[in-house]
Structure formats: structure tokens, C-alpha cells
Amino acid sequence: MIYIDKEMDTPLYEQIYRQIQEDIISGNLSPGTLLPGIRTLSKTLGVARNTVDKAYTQLAVEGYICPRKGAGFAIESIRDSKRSGEIQNLSCAVTDDSGHETEERNLPYDFQYGSFPDECFPKAAWKKYMLEVLSSPDSSSYMTQYQDKQGNRSLRCELRNYLYQTRGVVCTEAQILIGCGLHYSLDILCKLFASHKRIAMEEPGYNGAKEVFQNNGFLIRHIPSTQDGLDFSGLKTLDVPAVYVTPSHQFPYGTVLPISKRRELLEWAAEENAYIIEDDYDSEYRYDANPVPSLQSIDGNDRVIYIGTFSKSLSPSLRINYMVLPKHLLGAYHQMFSSYSSPVTWLTQEVLARFLRSGDYTRHVRRMCAVYRKRHDVFVQQLSKQFGPKIVLHGQGAGLHFLLEFSDGVHADRLILTAKKAGVRVYPVTPFWSVSEACPPNMLFAGYSLLNEGQIQEGIRLLKQAWAL
Structure with a gap:
């Protein structure tokens, strides 16, 4: 974006020249990128065509851009040792x-x-349901409206049934929030718990979750995790309102939290009036036994916040997950996020709802x-x-x-x-x-x-x- 300040002493053509030059050197404009036409840019900036032409001419003389027959000017490949080093370091990080x-x-x-090979995505079924959704009479009206902040009701209803059947999760569709990934859901929780700014999580544990908590200014307390499982012996001394755990498949050790430890954790949450954030990230994939029931399914005090995702079963690029909030957190959620809209497109949610309803998703898993x-x-x-x-x-x-x-x-x-x-x-x-x-x-x-x-x-x-x- 080029900004023109007509109150400055710097000539207008030089302002245009300097900003384009800076974008080229910094890498914001990559080699081969076409610049806007002289007439187009002059109208956009509200300046004379000669002004833009003079800026482009200077850039061409210095080798930053080159003319393309019938296409205007394109960015040339240049090398600036200091800048290119910075760009390279960023890309490697x-x-x-x-x-x-x-x-x-x-x-x-x-x-x-x-990540997964291409053949693992159910492309034919996904295309089938997408065409069905787009052909439905009411699709146009939904596609042109803002969505409910919690997501499509159709998807939340299907998820409620699916989670009960496969993970034992007991909830209503009103408790389900559709999100665009674990980070989004944890950001929501960080805002709900903003008055406390403390949380406990497994050590070692998932660094993506840790990053969200740190970015929100939370003090992280650690629950020791070993090859033998989680150690809750010091949990009462941590003075935290919530813990983040991966009980069905601890990350990264892969252990399963035994029922005795699950009871211990649930009792702590009830006694301390605290919450358990259960990340059930790849619970579909268990090969040596039946899937382990979720922690939420045995919670009798409504203290578990259940989070799951379709990243490992469908595709990480769909950017869709879900969170089940305890009923007594819904009031605070609705008050704090009253003007929000769902971050996942209506079309993606509706296709997924049909995928679940048909049973094709279960067969795919x-x-x-x-x-x-x-x-x-x-x-x-x-x-x-x-x-x-x-x-x-x-x-x-x-x-x-x-x-x-x-x-x-x-x-x-x-x-x-x-x-x-x-x-x-x-x-x-x-x-x-x-x-x-x-x-x-x-x-x-x-x-x-x-x-x-x-x-x-x-x-x-x-x-x-x-x-x-």
C-alpha cells in the first residue's frame, strides 16, 4: 500500500519511488510481481499520470523494475545482503x-x-456434499449472512450426537463452540480466565498450547509428566484455576491417564472450583485396545472443558475444531463475545455436518x-x-x-x-x-x-x- 502526503516537502513522485523501492528491498514485493498500471495507480493515489511515470522511470533506471511488453512493469530480482539475510532468517524460523x-x-x-498424503483426504465424498450444499435452495441466503458465533447449528447438533457415541461426551448443542483450531479455542479460554492469569499444564507438553498461554500473559505452572504418566501430588499447591491436559494420549509421551488419576484430577477440580481443559487431539487412533472414554464423560460436576479437532482425522488445512463449555461458563462467554462471528466458513461447516450425518465420516475414520x-x-x-x-x-x-x-x-x-x-x-x-x-x-x-x-x-x-x- 502506497501512501501519499501532499503536505510533505518531498515531491510526490519521490514518495511513490521510495515506498516501492523499500517494498522491493524488504521482500514485500517479490521478483516477477507486476506493478499497477500507470493510469490505475494515478487514479488510486489521486495524482497525475506523469507523477507515477516519473517514479516508475527512476525505479527502472536503477534496476528495481523492468518493462514487460503489454503488461507494464515487473519487479526485478535484486540482492541486498543485509535485507535478504533478514528475510532468509525469517523464512527458516x-x-x-x-x-x-x-x-x-x-x-x-x-x-x-x-500432515498426510493426498489420498488420505476423502475428496470424492467432500465434493459430493459440497455440491449438495451449494445446490440447496437456502444456501445463498446463508452464504451472504454473518454466522452465529458458536458455529452452524446443524454441525453442532451432529457433533453432539457423534461425541456422545464415540467419546461419551454429554452436552447440548448450546455448549458447543466451533473454532478454527486449538489455538483459537485456547484464546477464548484465556479471555474467560483473564482475571486469574495462571494455568497448569503438563511438562513436557504441547508447545502450541504453551505458546497461547504465554502470549496471553499467563503464568504457567507445571505438572510433571514421565513415561509412567502424570504426577498430581503437588497440584493443590500450584494455586491455579485451570489445568490443561491430554489424558487420552499424553503429548508427547503417549501415555494414557489411568482411571485412578482421572478421578484424582476430577476431585481436585470439584474441591478447588477449578476447571480441566481436556485436549482430546487424536483420540480416534488407538490400535491396541478400544478408544479410552473422555475425561468429560465421567465428570459429574461440570468442571471439564472438552476440546477436539478434525485436523488429525480429515485435514489440518480445513482449520476446524470444537470446544464443549460447561454450562456455567456460557453466560460469561455470551457476554464477552456477543459481537463475534464464527471464524469457520458456513460452507465448510455445512459440508462437514452432512458428512457426519451420513455416517461417511465414521467410515472414513x-x-x-x-x-x-x-x-x-x-x-x-x-x-x-x-x-x-x-x-x-x-x-x-x-x-x-x-x-x-x-x-x-x-x-x-x-x-x-x-x-x-x-x-x-x-x-x-x-x-x-x-x-x-x-x-x-x-x-x-x-x-x-x-x-x-x-x-x-x-x-x-x-x-x-x-x-x-
């Missing part, structure tokens, strides 16, 4: 949903967590569970075959990732670099610890949703060659 740094160069075998069970089993079998007892796997039997624990004296940083040279990407676990010094140096993080069985087998074979353990 982008992280994915798991908190791992992403890199531009793809490796053949990427044991990442969260069963298919995907079978697919990931095979990948899980291949990973476990191949790791055991190649490394034997030299690597201990944490998180078997559920989810889409493992923690790999090596013997003392083995350092994960060296293993990550060695694997990368062999064309395999595995990840550090340090983002999951609040204090990096407390993170075990002999652990790695590996997901298996992106690779098929053959790729998993070959990736582990290459790790065996590269690591020579």
Missing part, C-alpha cells in the same frame, strides 16, 4: 503445528507429525485408523529389527507419533544431523520442555502419518546405516 522448524528443502523420508495401524506396526517392527533394544519406543498403540529414547551418552542433535545427510528427517523434543536443560539429550520425535509402509521401512533402514548404533 517458520514452524509447523508441532512446533518443529520447517525447511524449504524436502527430504525423501520425513518422519513429521500432522475407521479406514484411516486401519491405515495408520499398519504404519504404526511397520514402524515398531522395523525399528525393533534394525536396532533391537538400543532404542526404546514411547507412545506405542495409539496416535501418530513416537518418542525414541536412546542409551545414555547418545545425543539427539548429532543423530538429527546424521539422519538429514542420509535423506531422513527426524525431530528434536526440546520444544516440548519449558526449560531446554531439563530435556533428555537422548530423545527424538518421529511421526508416521506422512509416509506409507514402504517408505517407513526404507527410512528406518537408512537410519540404521547412518547412525551405526
Whole structure:
């Protein structure tokens, strides 16, 4: 956006020239981008065409732009060492949903967590229901209106039935909030608990949740998490109004919170008039037993805030999740967010509602569970075959990732670099610890949703060659 100040002593053409030059150097305008036509920009800025022409001419003379026949002017590729270094550093620092740094160069075998191959998305069914929704008589009226802040009623009704049948969640559609991801839902909760500004969460735990709490100025207290589960012995001393936990598949260790611990946590919440934020992020995927009932399903005091997502079952790019609020938090929610609208498009919600209503979503989840069970089993079998007892796997039997624990004296940083040279990407676990010094140096993080069985087998074979353990 170019701003013109006619009160300045600086000539108008120079103001245009300077702002475009700055955008090119900073990278806001990338090579090949077409600039607005002289006539178009002169009308937009309310200046003479000669003024814009003079600015463009100066930029062309200095090599920032070049004329394109019949298309005006396009941005040239330039290099400014200081600026380009800043831009490169920013691009390298982008992280994915798991908190791992992403890199531009793809490796053949990427044991990442969260993304899926194209064939895992039910494209045909999704297209079918989208066409049905768009063909419905009332679709136009809904598409041109602001939505209820809690989301489409049709989707909330289907979710209420689905969550009761699959997770034992007891609620009404009035308690369900449709969101655009876990971060959105946690932001809502941070505002509801803003008068306290304290929360407890697992250590280690999901760094995405930790980031939301920190960005909202919350003081985070830690609940110790180990390979044996969560330790609630010091919970009463933490003086917090809420705790964030992943009881059905603790992140990142993958443990299941046993019923005795669940009762202990629920009793604490009732006694302290506190809340439990239950993140049920990949509860669909359990391979060694039936799915574990949700914590909310055994809560008799309405102290559990239940959060789930479609990111792991459908697609992370749909940006759709849900949160079930206890009834006595609804008043505060409606008062605080009275002017909000749902952040998820009406069309996406309506398509998903039909997907759930038809039973196709349930069938899709069963298919995907079978697919990931095979990948899980291949990973476990191949790791055991190649490394034997030299690597201990944490998180078997559920989810889409493992923690790999090596013997003392083995350092994960060296293993990550060695694997990368062999064309395999595995990840550090340090983002999951609040204090990096407390993170075990002999652990790695590996997901298996992106690779098929053959790729998993070959990736582990290459790790065996590269690591020579």
C-alpha cells in the first residue's frame, strides 16, 4: 500500500519511488510481481499520470523494475545482503503445528507429525456434499449472512450426537463452540480466565498450547509428566484455576491417564472450583485396545472443558475444531463475545455436518485408523529389527507419533544431523520442555502419518546405516 502526503516537502513522485523501492528491498514485493498500471495507480493515489511515470522511470533506471511488453512493469530480482539475510532468517524460523522448524528443502523420508498424503483426504465424498450444499435452495441466503458465533447449528447438533457415541461426551448443542483450531479455542479460554492469569499444564507438553498461554500473559505452572504418566501430588499447591491436559494420549509421551488419576484430577477440580481443559487431539487412533472414554464423560460436576479437532482425522488445512463449555461458563462467554462471528466458513461447516450425518465420516475414520495401524506396526517392527533394544519406543498403540529414547551418552542433535545427510528427517523434543536443560539429550520425535509402509521401512533402514548404533 502506497501512501501519499501532499503536505510533505518531498515531491510526490519521490514518495511513490521510495515506498516501492523499500517494498522491493524488504521482500514485500517479490521478483516477477507486476506493478499497477500507470493510469490505475494515478487514479488510486489521486495524482497525475506523469507523477507515477516519473517514479516508475527512476525505479527502472536503477534496476528495481523492468518493462514487460503489454503488461507494464515487473519487479526485478535484486540482492541486498543485509535485507535478504533478514528475510532468509525469517523464512527458516517458520514452524509447523508441532512446533518443529520447517525447511524449504524436502527430504525423501520425513518422519513429521500432522500432515498426510493426498489420498488420505476423502475428496470424492467432500465434493459430493459440497455440491449438495451449494445446490440447496437456502444456501445463498446463508452464504451472504454473518454466522452465529458458536458455529452452524446443524454441525453442532451432529457433533453432539457423534461425541456422545464415540467419546461419551454429554452436552447440548448450546455448549458447543466451533473454532478454527486449538489455538483459537485456547484464546477464548484465556479471555474467560483473564482475571486469574495462571494455568497448569503438563511438562513436557504441547508447545502450541504453551505458546497461547504465554502470549496471553499467563503464568504457567507445571505438572510433571514421565513415561509412567502424570504426577498430581503437588497440584493443590500450584494455586491455579485451570489445568490443561491430554489424558487420552499424553503429548508427547503417549501415555494414557489411568482411571485412578482421572478421578484424582476430577476431585481436585470439584474441591478447588477449578476447571480441566481436556485436549482430546487424536483420540480416534488407538490400535491396541478400544478408544479410552473422555475425561468429560465421567465428570459429574461440570468442571471439564472438552476440546477436539478434525485436523488429525480429515485435514489440518480445513482449520476446524470444537470446544464443549460447561454450562456455567456460557453466560460469561455470551457476554464477552456477543459481537463475534464464527471464524469457520458456513460452507465448510455445512459440508462437514452432512458428512457426519451420513455416517461417511465414521467410515472414513475407521479406514484411516486401519491405515495408520499398519504404519504404526511397520514402524515398531522395523525399528525393533534394525536396532533391537538400543532404542526404546514411547507412545506405542495409539496416535501418530513416537518418542525414541536412546542409551545414555547418545545425543539427539548429532543423530538429527546424521539422519538429514542420509535423506531422513527426524525431530528434536526440546520444544516440548519449558526449560531446554531439563530435556533428555537422548530423545527424538518421529511421526508416521506422512509416509506409507514402504517408505517407513526404507527410512528406518537408512537410519540404521547412518547412525551405526
